[in-house]
Amino acid sequence: MKSDAPISAAALKGLGGPLRSSEPARAPSPAVHLLEDAADLLTVHLDFPAALEACERAWRILGRPGSPALDPTSTEVQCSLCVVGIQALAEMDRWREVLSWVLQYYQIPGKLPPKVLELCILLYSKMQEPGALLDVVRAWLQDPDNQSLPEYGALAELHLRHVLLPLGCLSEAEELAVGSAGFGEQQRLEVLQAINVTRQQHTQMHSSSQEPQKLSQEGSFSRKWLSLLTVLRRLWDSARSYLLSQPFKKSLFIALILCLLVVRFDPASPSSLPFLYQLAQLFRRIQKATLSRLHSLALRD
Incomplete structure (x- = not known):
């Protein structure tokens, strides 16, 4: 990634989890080899375009996610391919293409793997564009199949802290904190406290932005009143000088x-x-x- 968006490959790799060739041992051999090649190109050779191309070739071999012909191991390979592809796009400063690149394979936001969604949230939040993920994460959290996943609570909190609060969606954040079954009691109290702190900050910012506006209006009125008095005084001086001439x-x-x-x-x-x-x-x-x-x-x- 370029200097204006410094996200290292190692950091993104840590967010997505380790990539080891031993994990997809039962997956189809060509896809596994391409995944290993893509990981080496990304982390060792730093050849990011070649790593992205290797991921796309592996995707064409595995087929569409969720296909009945795919076993669970192939699903893990697809997730790992997404992680490597996201890292490659970020390193090439093409992070804005990450969401569309992932969705072209998974198509339905609710079917995104939790690890891939987590990586997307952290990436777009770091680049200060969390709004791009708002609808995607909403759809994922509302999917009934995802609400039973062990990662649901962590992703809901991640969405609340890194997407909703920076965007100022405080009411939606409060509804998510209160109504979501993925939050424990202690976790719910912490996120509600974070929402209250953000609300107070927004109130202070709003009041502080109104004070200069009010002062400028008062100053404008005072200037107009002084101008009127100056004009009246000049008229009076002219009339008096004429009468006394x-x-x-x-x-x-x-x-x-x-x-x-x-x-x-x-x-x-x-x-x-x-x-x-x-x-x-x-x-x-x-x-x-x-x-x-x-x-x-x-x-x-």
């Missing part, structure tokens, strides 16, 4: 003259004196307020 005072004086001309007040008439007096007082108040604001602005500057 010299053209405004000239405009007020011109309006006063126009008012006198249009209405045609007679300054000498006694009836016009109160109006002119009040108008003069108003003009003085405006002038005084204008001068005081200008004086305060000058002091501030």
